[in-house]
Amino acid sequence: MTIKSIILVMVSLQTYTANGQIICERQMSVEWRTQPKHHIMKWTLMNNICSNFYTDCWNININIERNILEQQALNVPQICPLQLQLGDSLFISSEASFQSHGMNLGNVSMEEFIRCPPKDFLQDQLIFGCRLRGMHQVDPRWLEVGTHYFAEVQTKGPLLCNLGLRLNVTVKQQFCQQSSNAPFCSRHGRCLSHVWEEAYNCHCSQQYSGRFCQEFDACASKPCQNNASCIDTREGTIGNSYECACPSQFAGKNCSEIIGQCQPHACLNGNCSNVTPNTFLCECDKDFTGKKFILFSML
Numbered sequence: 363m364t365i366k367s368i369i370l371v372m373v374s375l376q377t378y379t380a381n382g383q384i385i386c387e388r389q390m391s392v393e394w395r396t397q398p399k400h401h402i403m404k405w406t407l408m409n410n411i412c413s414n415f416y417t418d419c420w421n422i423n424i425n426i427e428r429n430i431l432e433q434q435a436l437n438v439p440q441i442c443p444l445q446l447q448l449g450d451s452l453f454i455s456s457e458a459s460f461q462s463h464g465m466n467l468g469n470v471s472m473e474e475f476i477r478c479p480p481k482d483f484l485q486d487q488l489i490f491g492c493r494l495r496g497m498h499q500v501d502p503r504w505l506e507v508g509t510h511y512f513a514e515v516q517t518k519g520p521l522l523c524n525l526g527l528r529l530n531v532t533v534k535q536q537f538c539q540q541s542s543n544a545p546f547c548s549r550h551g552r553c554l555s556h557v558w559e560e561a562y563n564c565h566c567s568q569q570y571s572g573r574f575c576q577e578f579d580a581c582a583s584k585p586c587q588n589n590a591s592c593i594d595t596r597e598g599t600i601g602n603s604y605e606c607a608c609p610s611q612f613a614g615k616n617c618s619e620i621i622g623q624c625q626p627h628a629c630l631n632g633n634c635s636n637v638t639p640n641t642f643l644c645e646c647d648k649d650f651t652g653k654k655f656i657l658f659s660m661l
């Protein structure tokens with residue numbers, strides 16, 4: 363097969379994929395794995411090439427403000443974008459039909475990714491200085507935290523890049539551990555990253571808050587009554603440490619006491635008991651427990 367015929371085959375494949383539905387499968391939210399993973403990326407035009415930035419490559423319908431470069435990026439055929447955890451390894455496996463010619467892969471800027479690299483491509487941008495045949499591991503130095511753009515660079519012309527041989531690789535780190543051996547999210551949450559986020563962060567379970575879910579949120583059980591606002595007062599996972607800011611006619615730790623003293627019919631459907639010289643409580647009758655205090659007109 364000559365290079366020309368290979369390219370012709372590729373052009374027809376590309377048309378097919380552009381008109382077909384190559385939609386990259388994508389989870390919107392991913393949980394941090396405790397073990398690094400090996401990813402194998404097939405460097406091929408046969409499949410896994412998406413064309414429309416949002417709908418095909420990310421499989422989302424999204425209305426966000428786009429800058430000019432992003433608008434240009436919208437219709438860049440590319441290998442489905444990849445997101446890795448820091449520490450994962452990436453192997454690139456070239457398609458059999460490319461192997462006799464070899465493939466060159468370069469680390470390029472976003473602009474070069476969108477427009478495909480120019481001919482005066484710098485040698486120190488080459489990820490595989492030799493021509494890529496079979497499967498090769500990408501050196502970790504190309505996979506630091508951040509977004510990286512890899513593109514096919516051909517000395518004979520950038521055509522294959524234009525057809526889609528370019529890859530957006532985002533490498534994310536996690537901020538879910540208070541120290542290197544600490545449990546993830548203090549065991550009170552999940553370490554997650556949304557597809558557009560640059561890192562993994564804790565998403566705390568109920569009652570916990572803080573960057574590492576290290577804080578017990580005493581307010582989560584809604585202890586303050588009568589529309590009082592709750593303030594979590596102590597840091598840490600222990601204790602029911604909260605304060606209720608009571609509206610003017612209420613008092614007590616939970617704002618459950620009414621300011622004043624018992625008067626006849628003070629509690630409409632319950633018994634009245636004085637708590638302090640200044641406050642009383644209504645103990646509601648059985649059928650009126652839904653609303654704890656049946657208010658009466660003050661004074």
Ligand SMILES: *[C@@H]1O[C@H](CO)[C@@H](O)[C@H](O)[C@H]1NC(C)=O
Pocket residue numbers: 469470471472503504
């Ligand atoms: C890859 O290319 C980008 C954009 O030109 C550059 O900022 C980055 O330093 C390069 N990576 C390495 C490891 O050289």
Ligand SMILES: *[C@@H]1O[C@H](CO)[C@@H](O)[C@H](O)[C@H]1NC(C)=O
Pocket residue numbers: 435443445472475476509530531532557558
């Ligand atoms: C590359 O992927 C990241 C998400 O990981 C995205 O934010 C960025 O816009 C993509 N860049 C291009 C040019 O497609």
Ligand SMILES: *[C@@H]1O[C@H](CO)[C@@H](O)[C@H](O)[C@H]1NC(C)=O
Pocket residue numbers: 585614615616618
């Ligand atoms: C305040 O509410 C908490 C939680 O509902 C409860 O355990 C506590 O006994 C209440 N304290 C007072 C003084 O009512």
Ligand SMILES: *[C@@H]1O[C@H](CO)[C@@H](O)[C@H](O)[C@H]1NC(C)=O
Pocket residue numbers: 589
């Ligand atoms: C509770 O507080 C909110 C905001 O402070 C206020 O809009 C609302 O009317 C209050 N509800 C009652 C029943 O007092």
Ligand SMILES: *[C@@H]1O[C@H](CO)[C@@H](O)[C@H](O)[C@H]1NC(C)=O
Pocket residue numbers: 632633645646647648
């Ligand atoms: C109210 O007081 C009466 C008489 O003392 C008693 O029988 C009743 O159980 C009390 N109700 C409540 C809700 O405490």
